[in-house]
Amino acid sequence: MADTVVTGDEATGMRELRRYWQAGVTDLAVAPIGSRAERKRTVGLVARLER
Structure with a gap:
C-alpha cells in the first residue's frame, strides 16, 4: 500500500x-489536520498506539 487516509472519530x-x-505495516507517517490542540492530541494518541 502506498498512500492511504484514515478519517473519522477517535475510535x-x-x-x-x-x-x-x-x-504488517512497519512505517507510518501521520499528517494530522485541525487546530493546534487537535493535531497535538492526534499525534499523542498515535504515539501511544499499542502494536
Whole structure:
C-alpha cells in the first residue's frame, strides 16, 4: 500500500491504525489536520498506539 487516509472519530481512527499494524505495516507517517490542540492530541494518541 502506498498512500492511504484514515478519517473519522477517535475510535475509528485508532481501529484503522491497529488494522495497519496487524497487516504488517512497519512505517507510518501521520499528517494530522485541525487546530493546534487537535493535531497535538492526534499525534499523542498515535504515539501511544499499542502494536
